[in-house]
Amino acid sequence: xxxxxxxxxxxxxxxxxxxxxxxxxxxxxxxxxxxxxxxxxxxxxxxxxxxxxxxxxxxxxxxxxxxxxxxxxxxxxxxxxxxxxxxxxxxxxxxxxxxxxxxxxxxxxxxxxxxxxxxxxxxxxxxxxxxxxxxxxxxxxxxxxxxxxxxxxxxxxxxxxxxxxxxxxxxxxxxxxxxxxxxxxxxxxxxxxxxxxxxxxxxxxxxxxxxxxxxxxxxxxxxxxxxxxxxxxxxxxxxxxxxxxxxxxxxxxxxxxxxxxxxxxxxxxxxxxxxxxxxxxxxxxxxxxxxxxxxxxxxxxxxxxxxxxxxxxxxxxxxxxxxxxxxxxxxxxxxxxxxxxxxxxxxxxxxxxxxxxxxx
Amino acid sequence: xxxxxxxxxxxxxxxxxxxxxxxxxxxxxxxxxxxxxxxxxxxxxxxxxxxxxxxxxxxxxxxxxxxxxxxxxxxxxxxxxxxxxxxxxxxxxxxxxxxxxxxxxxxxxxxxxxxxxxxxxxxxxxxxxxxxxxxxxxxxxxxxxxxxxxxxxxxxxxxxxxxxxxxxxxxxxxxxxxxxxxxxxxxxxxxxxxxxxxxxxxxxxxxxxxxxxxxxxxxxxxxxxxxxxxxxxxxxxxxxxxxxxxxxxxxxxxxxxxxxxxxxxxxxxxxxxxxxxxxxxxxxxxx
Numbered sequence: 196x197x198x199x200x201x202x203x204x205x206x207x208x209x210x211x212x213x214x215x216x217x218x219x220x221x222x223x224x225x226x227x228x229x230x231x232x233x234x235x236x237x238x239x240x241x242x243x244x245x246x247x248x249x250x251x252x253x254x255x256x257x258x259x260x261x262x263x264x265x266x267x268x269x270x271x272x273x274x275x276x277x278x279x280x281x282x283x284x285x286x287x288x289x290x291x292x293x294x295x296x297x298x299x300x301x302x303x304x305x306x307x308x309x310x311x312x313x314x315x316x317x318x319x320x321x322x323x324x325x326x327x328x329x330x331x332x333x334x335x336x337x338x339x340x341x342x343x344x345x346x347x348x349x350x351x352x353x354x355x356x357x358x359x360x361x362x363x364x365x366x367x368x369x370x371x372x373x374x375x376x377x378x379x380x381x382x383x384x385x386x387x388x389x390x391x392x393x394x395x396x397x398x399x400x401x402x403x404x405x406x407x408x409x410x411x412x413x414x415x416x417x418x419x420x421x422x423x424x425x426x427x428x429x430x431x432x433x434x435x436x437x438x439x440x441x442x443x444x445x446x447x448x449x450x451x452x453x454x455x456x457x458x459x460x461x462x463x464x465x466x467x468x469x470x471x472x473x474x475x476x477x478x479x480x481x482x483x484x485x486x487x488x489x490x491x492x493x494x495x496x497x498x499x500x501x502x503x504x505x506x507x508x509x510x511x512x513x514x515x516x517x518x519x520x521x522x523x524x525x526x527x528x529x530x531x532x533x534x535x536x537x538x539x540x541x542x543x544x545x546x547x548x549x550x551x552x553x554x555x
Numbered sequence: 556x557x558x559x560x561x562x563x564x565x566x567x568x569x570x571x572x573x574x575x576x577x578x579x580x581x582x583x584x585x586x587x588x589x590x591x592x593x594x595x596x597x598x599x600x601x602x603x604x605x606x607x608x609x610x611x612x613x614x615x616x617x618x619x620x621x622x623x624x625x626x627x628x629x630x631x632x633x634x635x636x637x638x639x640x641x642x643x644x645x646x647x648x649x650x651x652x653x654x655x656x657x658x659x660x661x662x663x664x665x666x667x668x669x670x671x672x673x674x675x676x677x678x679x680x681x682x683x684x685x686x687x688x689x690x691x692x693x694x695x696x697x698x699x700x701x702x703x704x705x706x707x708x709x710x711x712x713x714x715x716x717x718x719x720x721x722x723x724x725x726x727x728x729x730x731x732x733x734x735x736x737x738x739x740x741x742x743x744x745x746x747x748x749x750x751x752x753x754x755x756x757x758x759x760x761x762x763x764x765x766x767x768x769x770x771x772x773x774x775x776x777x778x779x780x781x782x783x784x785x786x787x788x789x790x791x792x793x794x795x796x797x798x799x800x801x802x803x804x805x806x807x808x809x810x811x812x813x814x815x816x817x818x819x820x821x822x823x824x825x826x827x828x829x830x831x832x833x834x835x836x837x838x839x840x841x842x
Contacts, residue, residue, distance in 0.1 A: 269743045282741035286759045296745040
């Protein structure tokens with residue numbers, strides 16, 4: 196991995212009685228696209244504001260390029276932000292908005308004009324120089340906000356749900372463009388969103404945040420395939436999550452009691468421990484004859500076909516409900532009420548939050 | 556349908572009383588004043604019905620021009636002082652927590668419930684030789700003999716700014732409250748110091764309030780007469796004083812009317828200028 200450009204060390208932030216950030220530590224590599232993903236109120240925006248210097252932490256340090264910038268004013272950090280509301284200056288036209296940071300640096304007029312043009316080209320807004328922000332569409336404002344932040348060539352660009360206000364189609368297009376710009380410029384992006392699909396699409400790494408903590412940090416694949424908590428499993432994609440008890444360890448896998456059945460999964464736990472079994476709907480199989488070495492039976496309750504995906508709900512003995520998705524290619528579906536064996540590839544299911552007292 | 560008449564450009568029925576009201580209280584007196592200004596002063600009392608431009612001609616004599624100049628000077632100084640004090644006041648008020656904000660605004664508005672003349676008498680009590688301020692300074696041993704605080708230009712300015720500053724504060728407060736503070740944060744984020752962000756973002760965004768406040772302070776300060784009478788000892792002759800004198804003391808009604816018309820035109824000129832610069836309808840409900 197490339198060198199670290201930004202480092203957060205045990206950042207703590209309180210707002211009155213509320214703890215916004217419990218203890219955030221994070222290392223971001225140069226040129227990385229890192230997404231902080233979480234529900235509203237999880238502290239992701241506060242984290243971003245602390246990096247930008249718009250909020251000062253109650254504890255911990257922010258290091259940029261190895262320098263402690265914790266107490267540095269926002270104007271003295273080589274970090275720029277694309278605000279959620281865009282925050283374009285309404286009394287300046289597009290050109291003046293984009294050139295604002297350069298004018299502050301007192302660069303020669305010609306150079307400012309040239310770099311503003313480069314930015315307009317990058318965000319494909321040539322010809323809009325004289326427009327005022329209120330004469331632009333949401334997508335165009337978004338582009339101006341990005342250009343205004345990028346023109347300063349910051350070490351790190353912070354983006355606070357920049358696409359939240361755009362409609363779905365435009366959002367998809369902007370996702371592509373943003374990713375493209377990021378690769379082209381090689382600037383480190385820290386991106387905030389509550390949209391898990393957006394996070395999966397764009398990021399090199401994702402940090403899932405909940406209640407003021409980063410609960411899991413990793414590549415999109417690893418987070419999807421190996422969630423480390425109920426929250427992470429449930430927040431990204433769909434997941435079957437069920438309480439299970441460890442019976443034994445077999446060949447590096449765990450044999451679990453699940454309802455009235457026995458299943459296999461990966462994970463590290465001791466016999467007697469309890470935890471949450473997470474298995475993605477597309478990993479679950481069912482069959483009349485095959486057992487996959489499992490001892491879990493259930494009854495097909497219902498089907499629903501949603502264009503390309505067949506969703507089958509199966510209730511396992513003991514009451515645990517499984518959602519199974521497949522392409523629905525079988526010519527004959529088993530009738531609702533049919534008794535089937537349920538199984539999966541044990542390496543694709545994981546037991547999380549396991550412990551002797553997991554219930555507490 | 557009465558509702559449709561408005562769309563067609565007709566006069567809605569409900570507005571008729573308002574038009575009668577305006578006619579009686581604004582249009583008729585105005586026509587009366589304008590008419591009066593073209594008549595001749597009668598030897599004894601009132602006016603003779605002889606058309607003349609004499610009153611207007613007299614406006615351009617040095618003694619009258621001097622009063623215009625003095626009035627404008629006082630108005631400009633009053634406006635600048637009110638802006639210099641009012642802006643920071645309004646700015647910081649708008650950033651207070653909600654409860655404190657309402658309290659401060661309340662404190663600004665409460666004096667309006669009292670007659671302004673009474674409040675100016677209050678200033679006399681504070682400023683006069685045996686007044687509160689001199690008494691306090693003497694008892695503290697800061698000074699030996701009372702300072703001359705009353706009946707001078709400074710006292711007039713204090714009274715003017717005091718009387719008119721609420722208009723400035725409320726106008727600017729109104730603008731400050733509407734500011735999207737993320738714009739200031741964006742400026743800071745893009746490299747602006749606090750000062751630079753203030754001058755390049757906050758001030759332009761509060762410009763409508765600044766302009767409205769200046770107009771609302773400037774215009775009445777041209778005409779206010781009792782403040783310079785009471786606090787200035789009638790030594791500072793302003794347009795308002797002059798009009799009052801012409802009408803009540805000299806009993807030269809045409810001259811008083813001509814001065815009023817001149818003041819009205821001046822005011823209209825300023826408002827037109829303001830509207831052209833501000834380019835919005837912010838003041839339409841107020842003036």
